[in-house]
Amino acid sequence: MGTINYSWYDTPSLKEGQKPYHVRVSNVITMEFEEVCKELEKTSIPTEADVRAVVEGLSHLLARRLSSGMSVHLEGLGYFSVGITAPTFSDPSEINARQIKVRTVDFRPEKKLIEEIAQETSFRKSTACERSVTLNDKSVRRLLRDFLEIHDCISAMEFRFLMNQTRATAYRRLRELCKGPRPVLIKMGGAHSSVYKAGPELSVE
Numbered sequence: 006m007g008t009i010n011y012s013w014y015d016t017p018s019l020k021e022g023q024k025p026y027h028v029r030v031s032n033v034i035t036m037e038f039e040e041v042c043k044e045l046e047k048t049s050i051p052t053e054a055d056v057r058a059v060v061e062g063l064s065h066l067l068a069r070r071l072s073s074g075m076s077v078h079l080e081g082l083g084y085f086s087v088g089i090t091a092p093t094f095s096d097p098s099e100i101n102a103r104q105i106k107v108r109t110v111d112f113r114p115e116k117k118l119i120e121e122i123a124q125e126t127s128f129r130k131s132t133a134c135e136r137s138v139t140l141n142d143k144s145v146r147r148l149l150r151d152f153l154e155i156h157d158c159i160s161a162m163e164f165r166f167l168m169n170q171t172r173a174t175a176y177r178r179l180r181e182l183c184k185g186p187r188p189v190l191i192k193m194g195g196a197h198s199s200v201y202k203a204g205p206e207l208s209v210e
Contacts, residue, residue, distance in 0.1 A: 010074050011089060011105060036070050038080035071110065083114035140168060145178070146189065149207060158193065158200040 012031035044066055067085055070077050076086035090108035094100050140148075148167055152159055159167070165175035179201065182189040188204040 008073060011102070031074070034075050035084065036075050036077045038078050041066065041077060041079065067110075081115065082118060083112055086111045086113070145182075146207060149189070149203070153203045153207070158202045159190075160200050164201070 010031040041063075067077055071085065071087040074087065076084050078084050088108040088111045089105055091100065091105040145168065149159070152163070152167055156163075161175060161179060164170075164179060165172060168175065168178070170178065179190065179192075183192050183201070183204075185206070187206040189206045190201040191204045193200050193202060
């Protein structure tokens with residue numbers, strides 16, 4: 006188990022007289038790529054047939070070094086470091102190590118990698134639904150009635166594309182449609198294999 010050194014920093018506050026404090030990793034030491042290669046060499050053989058073992062070894066190495074507050078440099082890729090978080094404090098003396106948690110693993114790509122990606126990249130407009138179409142309750146019921154006249158039930162994915170909704174909006178709308186003593190839809194099946202059939206309220210205009 007490693008130990009991460011932390012310090013605090015303040016940020017400007019919109020409210021006069023308040024200065025919130027936050028935590029961050031302190032005195033970060035970088036593990037350079039040469040040292041990464043030497044350490045991986047001790048636990049795996051980096052051949053084409055052993056890629057899975059190399060990746061697994063790299064994962065364990067990152068966990069060990071990042072848990073000690075270090076950053077790890079992979080040449081050609083970038084720098085990995087740990088991000089930490091804690092409740093916002095109005096007084097630095099209130100900060101307690103037990104309240105600090107690992108938030109994420111931060112990655113800062115090398116400039117060369119970004120340049121190579123930019124050279125190889127072109128863009129086109131996506132046909133996927135990224136913004137939900139606003140439908141009123143009457144329109145939703147009409148679309149559901151038409152669909153369920155042909156099909157016995159509707160899946161969450163079918164509902165999503167039928168209504169042209171994002172994933173989050175579709176699931177939220179499905180939960181709303183299943184509520185109440187006379188729901189529009191009735192959920193059937195398990196958490197990962199759910200389908201929905203017409204409820205008693207669906208036929209009500």
